[in-house]
Amino acid sequence: DGGITQSPKYLFRKEGQNVTLSCEQNLNHDAMYWYRQDPGQGLRLIYYSQIVNDFQKGDIAEGYSVSREKKESFPLTVTSAQKNPTAFYLCASSIQPDGPRAEAFFGQGTRLTVV
Amino acid sequence: GQNIDQPTEMTATEGAIVQINCTYQTSGFNGLFWYQQHAGEAPTFLSYNVLDGLEEKGRFSSFLSRSKGYSYLLLKELQMKDSASYLCAALDSNYQLIWGAGTKLIIKP
Numbered sequence: 001d002g003g004i005t006q007s008p009k010y011l012f013r014k015e016g017q018n019v020t021l022s023c024e025q026n027l028n029h030d031a032m033y034w035y036r037q038d039p040g041q042g043l044r045l046i047y048y049s050q051i052v053n054d055f056q057k058g059d060i061a062e063g064y065s066v067s068r069e070k071k072e073s074f075p076l077t078v079t080s081a082q083k084n085p086t087a088f089y090l091c092a093s094s095i096q097p098d099g100p101r102a103e104a105f106f107g108q109g110t111r112l113t114v115v
Numbered sequence: 116g117q118n119i120d121q122p123t124e125m126t127a128t129e130g131a132i133v134q135i136n137c138t139y140q141t142s143g144f145n146g147l148f149w150y151q152q153h154a155g156e157a158p159t160f161l162s163y164n165v166l167d168g169l170e171e172k173g174r175f176s177s178f179l180s181r182s183k184g185y186s187y188l189l190l191k192e193l194q195m196k197d198s199a200s201y202l203c204a205a206l207d208s209n210y211q212l213i214w215g216a217g218t219k220l221i222i223k224p
Contacts (some may be wrong), residue, residue, distance in 0.1 A: 058211075103160050
């Protein structure tokens with residue numbers, strides 16, 4: 001079955017440690033996105049990529065980094081510079097970034113807790 | 116700035132109809148999406164509107180008025196499984212999705 005896989009579903013890390021969240025898709029989508037979701041707030045875009053080896057910062061990129069070495073993979077690293085990393089992280093992909101084909105397909109999410 | 120407004124929470128009765136409103140202010144507009152999100156899970160796509168009018172899809176319908184910057188999601192014959200958050204998102208001129216905070220819909224028997 002085609003889809004987006006995020007792993008792990010739950011992740012605990014100590015403060016000051018970097019952590020990498022995995023996102024893999026086999027939908028052959030060009031565009032991939034990372035969002036952060038906090039209670040009572042809308043999804044906020046961290047980074048996005050429309051093509052391999054290229055990515056752009058979203059609204060809240062500080063303290064995060066990404067890579068897009070393969071079309072299928074878009075890992076997110078939460079660095080120690082991120083002041084409040086505890087959140088629900090969602091990875092998404094779309095066929096194209098515009099129009100009805102901008103429909104985003106989401107992974108099941110990773111809930112990161114920093115202690 | 117860009118902004119999406121939708122009610123924080125709504126309550127409805129099983130079998131009834133509920134309308135969830137969304138107003139948007141974006142830099143340019145390339146369409147509006149509705150997603151459903153059950154607690155702790157990923158959002159799933161419900162509808163996309165780019166032209167004015169009503170789009171019907173089974174028990175769910177979505178309406179758009181571009182001149183008013185307004186959309187609504189209409190859910191008919193409510194079922195307990197419809198208890199979820201409903202997210203409104205507008206696609207701006209840069210083809211970025213601007214998300215509302217979501218409306219938590221509570222269905223009572």
